[in-house]
Amino acid sequence: MRTTTLQKLAELQKNPSKIRNICILAHVDHGKTTLADALVASNGIISQRLAGKLRYLDSREDEQIRGITMKSSAIALDYKHGHIDFSSEVSTAVRLCDGAVILVDVVEGICPQTHAVLRQAWLENIKPVLILNKMDRLITELKMTPFEANIHLQHILEQVNAITGELFTSHVLKESSHKSADKKDPETVGEDDVYHWSTGLEDVDDSHIYFSPDQGNVIFASAIDGWGFRIHHFADLYEAKLGFKVEILRKTLWGDFYLDSKTKRIKKGAQDKGKKPLFVQFILDNLWAVYEAVLIKRDTDMIDKIVKSLKLKIQTRDSRQDARVHLQAITSQWLPLSNAVLAMVVECLPSPLEVTEERVEKLLCSNARKFDSLPEQTQQLKDDFLACSSAPEAPVIVYVSKMFSIDWKHLPQNKQRPLTSEEMTRRREIARQRHAERMLVKSQNERIEDTTNDGVNRDDDAAGIQIIQKPKDVEHQPDEQVFIAFARVFSGTVKRGASLYVLGPKHDPALVLEQLEEHDGNVEAVVNNQQHVQQYTVGDLYLFMGKELEAMDEVPAGNILGLSGLENLVLKSATLSSTVACPAFTDMYMEAAPIVRVALEPKNPGNMKQLVEGLRLLNQADPCVCVFIQGTGEHIIMCAGEVHLQKCLDDLKDRYARVDVNVSSPVVPFRETIIPPPKTDMVNEMLEGQTTTVKAQHVMSDEDGSEDSAQQDFIELQTTDRSSTIGVKAIPLPEEVTQLLEKNAAFIKMLELYSSARRKHANLQIGFRISDATLKALREFKANLQLAFSKSGQFWEGAIDQIWSFGPRRDGPNLLLNRIPNYDRPSLWTCLNDESKAVLERFWDFDNSIVSGFQMATQSGPLCEEPMRGVCFILEKWDSDKELYQKERNLSDGQDQALSEETPFLRETRTNSGMFVDDLVETSATWNDSAVVSEGDTGSCSLREASLTKDCVDSEGEHTSNIEGAVDSLTSNMSRLAANDLKVSHEIQPTSVHSITGQLMFCTKEACRKAFQAESQRLMIAMYSSVIQATVEVLGKLYAVLGKRNGRVLQADMKEGSSLFNVRAVLPVIESFGFAEEVRKKTSGLASPQLKFSHWEVIDVDPFWVPTTEEEYLHFGDKADSENQARQYMNAVRRRKGLKVDEKLVEFAEKQRTLSKNK
C-alpha cells in the first residue's frame, strides 16, 4: 500500500509551508518507536496492522535486542532515542528540526531524560508539543477509574509545565534585561492548577510555552493500541450532540468544569462540588467503557453496540483474534493516532518558513558574540533564512549536523541490480508511471496528503529497486563504509554537482570578507588561504526513508537530506554555503560530554593500524566520541556513558576497524615526591626527636659501596671503580616553584637547547637562534622563578644560579642544584645575558654524566618507578680526579705504549691505585673516607697482588716519591682494595671514558634515589575536578558515591532559579573508572558528572608506614595494611610493572590445604 510517489514528494518538498521537520523526544521506553511506527504506517510503508510491533526503525540488530533505538533514522520525522548516552544524537537531530514531539509515559511520569529533552528543545528554540502516551496502562495495569485518571493526568501535565516554567524563569533571570517584559512570577507556573491555563490566556507572552490540551498541543494517546486524540477531536464531536460551541467546548473539556444537567450549562468547580469534570464524563468514561467491554468483560453485545455507535468497520479476522487485537482494531479506527499527531504537528509546530528570528540569530552566532557585530553581508543572510526560499538565486545554506556511515551496498545506486543504471532508471520511470496511474484511481486519504511532512509521505519505491537480500559479506573491502552527511537545507536549493564552500567551525566571515577585499573579490585565492574554508562539489543527494536512502537530484530549502562525498572535508559537523559570508553555525549544545574513558588495543597486536583507522572513522561518525593517543601509547576513547561505549565498541568491531578489540581501564600515572618530615604521627600525636629515625629507614643497605654516615645529612655513594664519590641530598621543592616549573616546561626545554647551542657556538654564527620575544619570555621566567625562591625562605637564596639541570627529560618539575664547594659551575642563565660571550665556560669533565644520572633518577622514582615531582636534589660533594681522567683518556687512546701492553687487569689495578694516590695528594679527607668504606667489605688478599700493587704505585713516580711513607702505611689497605677491584674488573670493561660515564651516571642515579628514600616519601595521585549538577533529593547519594571513591566535596551551591545544586568535587583519577556510571545509577540519572584533570595531590600517608607507637597500635591494630591507601596504589603499580611487591603469597601459613580430599 503506497500513498505517494517520488515525484509527488519532490513537489511537496518545494513547498516549505507544507514541510514539518520534527523530532520525537522522550525518555527511554516511553514509546517513541511505537509512535513513529504509527506515523510510518499512515504513509503505507508498513502495514497498519503491524504498527506498534514491528519496530521498523530499529534496524540495527542490537537495537532490536535492547529495545531501544540508538540512531537518528530520519524519516524526516527525526526519530530520536531516549537513552542519556545518546543525548548527543538528540542534539544533532534537534538542530535540524523546527519542532519537537515530546512523549511522556503517563504511568512513569516525568523521567530524567524528559527533563533533558525539554531543556534541549528549549535551548535550541524549538517549539515542543506533548503526547501523553500509554494511557491504556492506566486502565489495564493501574486499574484507575476515569476520575482518578483525570487527576493523574493533571498532575503529570503540571509537572511538565513546571519544568518548562523553570527553564523559562531561569532563562528570564539570566537575561532579565532582555526579556523583562516577559517576566512572570514562577510561582504561578508551578502551583496554579491547570484551570488557570485553560481559561486565563491573560499572559500571552509566556503561556505559549506551556502545554495545555485546550490549546491543542497535548495529545492523549496509547501508541501500542494505535489511538490518540486531542480534545479538539471531541469538541467537534460533541458540538452537534450537546449544542455547545466548539470554542467553549475546547476550553472546557479539560479542566475543572462540569455539566450541570439541569440547566444544561457548563460550570466551573467540578472538584469542589464533587461532580464529574467534562473530561471524565465525555471522554474518559467512553474510553474506559470500550476497554472494559473488549478487554475485561469480553462482552460481545456491548462491543457490537460500541462499534455500531462509532460507525466502525471491524474485520472479522480481527474480532476473532484475542482481545487485544480486537481492541486495537477498534480504537485505531475510532481515534487514529497518526491523524491526531499529524494534525497537531501541522497546527502547532512551525514550518521551515516560520523559523523565528531569534533562532536564526542563535544559530548564526555564538553566545559570546552579538549578532550585530557580524559583517553586513552576513546579517543579510538572516533574511534568506527567514524566507527559506528555494529559488535558484537564493544563497545556499546547509548545515551538516553529523556524519554517519552506512554500508556501501546500502546506497541506492549500489543496490545489487542486474541492469545498468540507465536501464534501471528507465525501467523505474515506467514502473513509476504505471504506478502513479494506479494511484490516481485509488481514492487517497486527503488528510494525510496535506499534513504529512516530506519524508513520511513516501515509500520504498519497491517497484524500481529490487530489494535483494544483502549477501553475506565475507571479504571486507576497505571502502565499504560510506559516510553520508546528515544535513538540512536552510536556504536555497542544493543540486547535484553544485559547488559549495565547507565552512569549518572556526570559520570567521569577517576575516574572510576582509581578505576578499584585499584580493579584489577573488574568492578562489582567499579560499586557498583559509584553512577553515574548503571547496566542495555536491555529490549524490539522498532522502532518508527510515532505513532506506533515496537518491535525489536536488533538494530545496527546508528539507533534510543526506550528502555524500564529504567524508574528507567534514569531521563531525559543518556549514555548507554558496557564500563565504555565511558564518559557521554555533556549536551544538551538548547534554552529555564524553566522560567514560577506556583504553583500547587490538586483540592481535599486529592489527594496530586497522584499529587506528577504525578509531578515526568512529570519531567522524559519532559527534560525542573523543579519541586520542596518549603519550604512553594507549589509545583512549571517551564516550558519554557505558551504553554508548558498548555501541561504539560494537561499531568499531563490526564496521569500522573490523578487528577484535580489548578494553581496559587506562593506566593512571602517579608521581613520587618527598615532603618535609611530618610533625605528628598517624593518630595526631606529636613526634619528637624521631626525625632522624625516619630518615634512612628505608635505605637499603645491601648495596655494596654505599654508606650513609650519621654525621652528614647527605647520602654519599661511590662509583663501582671507586674513582669518584658523590654526595646528594634531597629536599622538597616549594610548591610554588614546582608549579612554576611545571607550567613553563616549554621554556625550560628551550633554555636547555639554547644554552647548549650557545656553549657550542660561542659566537652564535650558526645553529640555534631564538627570537627576542622568546628571550624576553625566558628572562621573565627567570625573574618569576627568582621571586618564587625568595618567597620560600632563606634556604633557597642563590638557588637560582645554582641550578644545574631540570628533570626528568630536562624540562620536568625537579631540580638539581650545585652546591659543591669548589665547583664554580657556570650558571644556566648566562646564555640569557646578551653578548656576554667572553665568559669562560669551564665545566668539569663528565658534567653531563651527572645530569644524565639525575634525569634517570627523576624519570623513575624508587617507590614504583613513576616520575618524581617537586624534588630538589642538591649535589653537595663530587670528588674525583680530573687529571686522572685525562690520563685515562690518553691511556685508552693507546698513546701510553707501556701501559697498553699490560693486561687489562694490570691496567685496572694500576689506574685504581693511581687514582688513590692522587686522591691522597688532593683531598686526604676523602681518601680516608673511602678507605674506611673499603675496610668494611674487603676479602682476603694474596701477597702477590699486594706487591704488584705496590709496584704500580711505585711506578707512578713523582707523586709517590713525596708520600712514600704514607703509601707504605696504606699499602695493605690498598692491596685489599685492589683485590676487591679484581672482582669488579671481571664485570666491567677495561676502564675507558664511557665506562666512567656509565658508572658516574649510575652512581648519581643511585645516590639520588637513596637521598630520596632517606626523606619522607609520598605518592602523588592525579586528581580530577568535577562539577556535578544534582537535584536536592539525590545529593546524599551523590556524596556517598564520592566518599566511597575517596573524593572530596569542595563546594555545593544552589543554582539560581532552579532546584539544582552545583557540586564541585575532586576525585582521584585512579578511582574514576566507572564513576560516572555509578553516579548515574545511584541517582537514577538525576546527577551527571563531568570530569577534568585538575592537579596532583600528595597522599598524606607514607606508603611504608606501619604502626609504631602505642597509640597507633591501639588505633590501627597490628597489621594496619588494610587502611594504607598509598601502599595499595603503590603495590598495584608495582605489580603491574612486574616489580617486587612486599606481599606475602600466603597470609596465614596454617590455613593451607595441601592434600586432596580423599587422602
Next chain:
Amino acid sequence: MASIFTPTNQKRLTNIAVVRLKKAGKRFEIACYPNKVMSWRNKVEKDIDEVLQSQSVFVNVSKGQIAKSDELKKAFGTDNHTEICLQILSKGELQVTEKERQAQMNSTFRDIATTVADKCVNPETKRPYTVTMIEKAMKDIHFSVKPTKGTKPQALEVIRKLMESDVIQIQRAQMRLCLNIPAREAKKVKEKIKKLSSTVESEEFDGDLEMLILIDPGLFRHIDDLLRVETKGRGRLEVISLKDVKDDDEQIE
C-alpha cells in the same frame, strides 16, 4: 573408592615444606610451611612462627627423626635448634612450590614486558606500545621465561625475537646523539658514522663537523669507541635523548 571413609595406616605430612642442608657430610632438615620460605628469604614475612612448623632440626622430617645434639655441634658448632633453623632456612635447598614459582614467573614476565615496552616503539608511528600489548605479543611468539637469567638480557632477546616475527611491528627506540668531529678527521669518520647510524638528521660543517644522528642504542658503544679512536679523543659526543619517542598526547581526527 569405597563410599565409607576408612582411615589409612599411613601417616601423611600435610602442609609441610622441607628445607634441607648438607653440612659436614650429614643432611639436616627442618619442617616449614609451604609458600612461606621464599617470603622469609625476601624479608617479606617477619614472623618466624609463620614459617617454621617446629623449631627443631631433623635428620629426616617425614620419619620424625630429630638430629642429635653432637651431630649438630659437629656441623654447626652449636646445638641451639632455633639458631640452626635460621641458618638452614637461609641457606638450605627446598622445592619451590607451584604457587611461588608461578608468582615469580609472572613477575619476571611482567618485568620483561615492561622493559621491552620501555625500550621499543612502533616504527610507523614512533609511539610506544603498551605493556599489555607487548605481553600479548610475547605470548604469541611463545616466549618462555627463564627463571635463572636476568630480566634485561631476556628483554633484549624478546625484542630480537619480536622483530623477527611478524606478530607485531616493533623497533628499538632510537637514541639521538650529537657528534662534534674536528675538521681534520671529519671526512674519514663521517662515512663510518653514517654507516652505523639509522638516520642522519643534520650535518653542519663549521670548522668542525657537527652531526645529529639517530642510532640503535646497541650501537652506542661502537660509535663512542669509533669516535674516540679515530679522532684521538678530540671528538665530542653528546646524548641528546636516550630514546626518540613521540610521547605527547594526540587527538585522532
